[in-house]
Amino acid sequence: MTHASQARKYEARHAPEGPRAATSAMIASLAAEGYDAVAAPFGQALVELATSDARVVGLSADLAKYTDMHILAQAMPERFYQMGMAEQLLMSAAAGMAREGFLPFATTYAVFASRRAYDFIAMAIAEENLPVKICCALPGLTTGYGPSHQATEDLAIFRGLPNMTIIDPCDAADIQGMVPAMAAHPGPVYARLLRGKVPDVLRSHKPDYRFELGRAQMIREGGDVLVVSTGIMTMRALDAAVRLEADGIGVAVLHVPTIKPLDRATILAEARKGGRLVVTAENHTVIGGLGEAVATTLMLEGVAPQFRMIGLPDEFLEAGALPTLHDMYGLSVDRVAEQIKGWL
């Protein structure tokens, strides 16, 4: 038996209009037009934390450079442990160090933490409620390398895990705020990471914005639509809201950086302000992420607004340039604005 077409995606991409992408799939930092950027906010925040807390150590599985952990490794080499390309060991060893009283921050890519090391996170870390902080680059669709690198279902995987707190930061402000908040939280945390030059978005819309673990925050108000968003989709939603305002459409954006535990009270309070279309937006498959969590929350409380979800389809995604892929799968500002408009 032969496979129907080994190159089916290539053939599909060479549709009659010809090749589309002119940019490379190799993008180190996520671009957001019109915002300042902060260099390696995770690494900088971790060094600051480690300076004031002797329990903090960093571990990585041959991806220190690609998770901004190298900032700690360079500044405080005695606090960094290179575990090699061995994610099961990374998680078990982090658990062992936590048992000995340390606060380990372990970094890899989100695909490897969620898929390859899951049993080790579940049993060595979560079941014993150990304070291991798992910080993972390339969440959702933030790389064009294809499904081997795209962690489109990591939130769904970790939402099912008892004791696990889950953070999907939007920008540099969230990352700078979440690092000390993770250390202060007594149990395990899974956090998505943005690495390299990270846009500083939330503070430009709300100057006094500060990340708070477990809290959803209104970033902007609007009378027609309530977007409940997490991660980088909050920056997309904010840009789309500015654009829709010009068309006379008022879009509120409620940013939910903590996926678990979910700030149900704030989500319900906002959704109860009647008459608005409620749209969830996440850089994750529509299965098992923020959208379904919000839908469940509303349903259980008998709150029934018009409801739509923006997220990735239940598919293995294509490889290519990130802007192309974000357009293709509905995560770009253009597509977010267009979808919301279409639902009104």
Next chain:
Amino acid sequence: MNATDRPLHGSNISLARRAWAIRRHALRMGQVQGQGYIGQALGIADVLAVAYFHTMEYRPEDPEWEGRDRFLLSIGHYAIALYAVLIEAGILPEEEIETYGMDDSRMPMSGMASYTPGMEITGGSLGHGLGIAVGMAMGLRHKTNPAFVINLMSDGELGEGSTWEAAMSAGAQSLSNLICIVDFNDQQADGPSTQVLSAEPVADKWRAFGWHTQRVDGNDIEAVRDAFDAARNHDGPQPRVIVFDTTMCKGVPFLEAREVNHFVRVEAEEWERALAILDEGQPQ
């Protein structure tokens, strides 16, 4: 070091007698449930006797004492054996034998840190212990705490890839405060470990990963003691492994003879018979 830290150092109770008592506690627990991983417990009893009554430092009244040697039970299903040694060491009371595997017991069927004093980790998802041991050894070294981490794993766990991730890392980091014990009884769920995956040459595998390696008869108490001494006292930078060849159900010949003994079937009347055979051979 004082007498409190090595509770039974200098005791006039022999290691053979300790091993006998461990076997007896385990058989009595097996009898409570009518089943259990009794073959493994009888097989590893001599190794546990030496570990807890010759090698390790700990304080029975304070199982979380910072200076203790850490004993990790990677093979959670050997919990019955560890409970037996924890009872013999005075960390668990003997009266609790009757609660083994029952609701509200501190001694569940598979070992979990959250239930039992002296149980360092939740084992049982096989291939986890050695990686956690690597992290604990890193942590102890970081703190300049001279304690050892001792990880007990099975020959079947050699099949888990995570074992070799941890073995490679321990060698690369020269974790000389780590002792791994491999119980080589050549039995796993689906058959002999030497046939399910090619476990041999097991000692060469560890040597290749940079470990100080010994392989000895795990039911010869003097050989076990010498091996632990050599592992602990070796002055090289390597992590240490001892592969112990053990006999499933050791000490109860009619059970030793059973062909399929990963999970031994013991009929109701056989428990008393097994205890009687054990008692006949009670050492001084």
